[in-house]
Amino acid sequence: NDTPWFLMGAILFGTMASKSGLARRLAYTLTLRIGTSYSRLLLALIVSDFMLTFLVPSGMARVTIMAAVASGLLGAFGVGQGSNVGRGMFLILTYTAGVFDKTIIAGAAAITGRGVIESVGHTQVYWSQWLVAFLPSDIVTILVAWRLTLWLYPPESASLTGGRKYLKDELSKAGPWTPLEKKSLALMLAAVFLWATDFIHHISPSMIGLGIGLLSVLPFTGILGSDDFRKLNFLQLFFVAAAVSMGNVLSATKGLSVLTNTVL
Secondary structure (H helix, E strand, O other): OOHHHHHHHHHHHHHHHHHHOHHHHHHHHHHHHHOOOHHHHHHHHHHHHHHHHHHOOOHHHHHHHHHHHHHHHHHHHOOOOOOHHHHHHHHHHHHHHHHHHHHOOOOHHHHHHHHHHHHHOOOOOOHHHHHHHHHHHHHHHHHHHHHHHHHHOOOOOOOOOOHHHHHHHHHHHHOOOOHHHHHHHHHHHHHHHHHHOHHHHOOOHHHHHHHHHHHOOOOOOOOOOHHHHHOOOOHHHHHHHHHHHHHHHHHHOOHHHHHHHHHO
C-alpha cells in the first residue's frame, strides 16, 4: 500500500521547509502583506496556514512554525498571558491546521483515507480532485473561522502597535534568499505542479511526494543530510502502516465483516 510512502514524503517536506527557513519566511512575508491589525493578523495567520499546507503537509509541523511567528508577534504587541489576542491567534492556528490537513491530502488522516478509498472502494482518487472538491469548504472555513474568532475573542485594545516593525526586523534578520531556500521552494513547487496535474499523467501522488522528498536527500541537492534523515520521526509512519496493515488483515480473515455485523 502506498499510503505510508505518501506520509514519508510529507515528513521530508516538513523537514525541508523547517531546516531551510522557507516556511517562516513565507509566513512573515504573507502576514506583512495582509496587515498587522488584530483583524487582519488573524486572517493572515489562517491564510498562511492554508498556503503552507501545500509546502508543509503536516499539521504538527505547521503549528510549530506558525506558533513561533505568533509568539513573536505577541511579544511585539506587548500583550500579556491570557489575553484575547493570544487566545484567538493560537486557537485559530490549531483549529485550521487540523482542518486543512483533511481538505488537502496532506495530514496522516487524509492520506490514510485516500488509501482506504482506493484499496476498499477500488476508486482512484487524484490529488487535484480532492483539492477542487474541498476548495469551496476551505474558503467558507477561512471566512467563518476568522469572523467567529473575532467575535469570541475581541482584542483588549483597538490598535496593536509593533507588529509591522517585528515582521520587518525578522525578514531583515533572514537576509536575502539563500540557495537552500530556493532549492527547497523549487522542489516543493515541482511537487505541487505534479500533484495538481495528476489527472493528466496519472502518476500516484504518493510516488510524487516520496520522489521529491528523496531528491532533497541526494548529495547534489544539498538540502537534507544523513543527520537530518536520522532525526525524522518515523513512529507516525509506522503507525499509519500498521493501521493499514491491520485493516487488510481484518478484511482477509473476514474479521471485519463479523465485527461490523455484530455492531450493526
